[in-house]
Amino acid sequence: MITMNEVIREGHPTLRKKAEPLTFPLDSSMTELGEELLAFLINSQDPEIAEKYELRPGVGIAAPQVDVSKRMVAVHVPSQDPESSDPEFSAILVNPKIVSHSVQQTCLSDGEGCLSVDREVPGYVPRHKRVTLEYYELTGEKKKVRLRDFPAIVVQHEIDHLNGVMFYDHIDPENPLALPDNIEVLGSEEE
Ligand code: SB7
Ligand code: NI
Numbered sequence: 001m002i003t004m005n006e007v008i009r010e011g012h013p014t015l016r017k018k019a020e021p022l023t024f025p026l027d028s029s030m031t032e033l034g035e036e037l038l039a040f041l042i043n044s045q046d047p048e049i050a051e052k053y054e055l056r057p058g059v060g061i062a063a064p065q066v067d068v069s070k071r072m073v074a075v076h077v078p079s080q081d082p083e084s085s086d087p088e089f090s091a092i093l094v095n096p097k098i099v100s101h102s103v104q105q106t107c108l109s110d111g112e113g114c115l116s117v118d119r120e121v122p123g124y125v126p127r128h129k130r131v132t133l134e135y136y137e138l139t140g141e142k143k144k145v146r147l148r149d150f151p152a153i154v155v156q157h158e159i160d161h162l163n164g165v166m167f168y169d170h171i172d173p174e175n176p177l178a179l180p181d182n183i184e185v186l187g188s189e190e191e
Contacts, residue, residue, distance in 0.1 A: 002066060003055060062161035072094050076090045127152065130152060
């Protein structure tokens with residue numbers, strides 16, 4: 001089981017490397033890692049399990065964050081509708097790639113955080129509002145999905161990890177709360 005002990009933190013060189021693409025068929029160690037990354041997210045969002053194992057809640061995690069420099073991430077974004085039990089977007093993404101995106105940008109009103117960053121970093125993180133994402137499932141099946149708003153932001157944060165980019169690299173160092181022209185600010189989750 002993945003816990004916070006397996007999550008590497010800022011300063012670890014793997015977080016600044018470009019991760020390697022995977023080739024199919026995946027070996028079982030990679031299939032298992034994908035499933036473990038998704039299980040971590042689901043566990044981290046369960047208040048009892050999260051408390052018991054001291055997990056920080058997360059909606060995404062990338063393989064480099066557990067020191068595996070491969071192009072794999074898991075995303076588990078719960079539904080905004082508390083009545084619905086199906087997540088808004090939940091997937092293990094292998095070799096994910098944004099093939100097109102909107103000109104329109106968005107950002108979260110509370111900024112972003114990261115499981116690999118044990119401090120609050122204030123500031124807006126501009127992201128594409130809509131993305132078209134191509135990726136492979138663990139089986140090798142190719143998928144193409146369109147995402148917008150929060151799920152699109154999460155996928156951009158995770159793909160950044162595959163390229164050695166941290167969320168705060170996008171924050172304006174002169175004025176962290178300066179908003180680019182025409183950006184839409186998204187109320188994060190509880191709104
Ligand atoms: C806010 C949080 C995340 C993504 C986008 C906005 C995920 C945080 C967890 N991670 O560190 C995943 O890399
Ligand atoms: Ni992160």
